[in-house]
């Protein structure tokens with residue numbers, strides 16, 4: 554089964570989890586059920602904003618595996634930065650759960666909670682309705698409060714650069730347990746990952762395969778290693794992250810891939826040598842070559858390297 558990492562508060566986290574972004578509600582129940590019951594996953598990554606939490610929760614229940622054996626993450630959307638507990642309660646009720654294992658600030662962006670759209674409020678000129686008068690440290694305080702109440706077992710962040718982390722760390726009573734980022738062979742963010750390790754924050758990789766239509770799956774270096782070890786290229790891409798202490802969250806709603814990714818990631822993480830990892834680390838020299846996920850506020854966050 555999946556390697557297990559330990560978070561900075563002692564909570565254990567399976568190093569491979571199923572991603573659910575862009576999984577349609579009508580597909581994701583079966584995908585989650587299959588992942589847990591048949592493929593062996595014990596970690597499901599979801600978010601309020603994915604619009605499918607109810608269907609994910611149904612899949613968790615249908616798996617028949619006890620709740621306490623499954624690690625479930627959800628994320629706080631930007632329109633809820635000033636009402637964290639309310640957002641968490643909505644996610645819990647949609648999932649049909651009474652606690653989360655991990656709750657993350659989805660983006661370091663506070664969106665207008667009274668805007669014209671619940672997910673992506675816009676200004677009259679069409680730009681995103683981002684509020685600048687809400688410090689992230691206040692959002693973090695509310696995250697700490699739901700942790701203290703026992704509604705979640707760990708709290709963390711997502712899409713936070715070092716600069717954004719430094720906006721909360723000086724006043725934080727609890728150091729974030731994780732930072733979930735777009736991390737993969739072409740966007741390894743070596744510097745940020747080292748910084749996270751120095752702070753005992755576990756990096757998590759979303760879109761570890763480079764998302765839909767990815768060129769990573771035909772990368773020559775990864776494919777050559779896959780051939781050497783009789784694995785799929787996807788296995789090498791996932792195992793590379795896990796071997797580096799990064800939680801990998803591949804998304805799939807296809808049973809064969811759900812199974813293959815889990816087994817393959819475990820096998821690759823064992824087989825890849827330090828030398829292989831070094832070679833893979835060098836595929837995107839300098840670390841930040843190709844980001845595939847670009848939110849509307851990406852440029853504001855310094856995501857200026859989008860290919």
Ligand code: A2P
Nearest residue numbers: 760761762763764765787803804805806807810
């Ligand atoms: P699907 O869900 O239809 O199986 P990422 O995790 O990087 O966001 O990538 C998810 C995308 O990659 C989805 O389009 C998913 O399709 C596809 N995918 C997932 N696993 C594999 C795999 N082993 N080989 C090829 N494509 C995959």
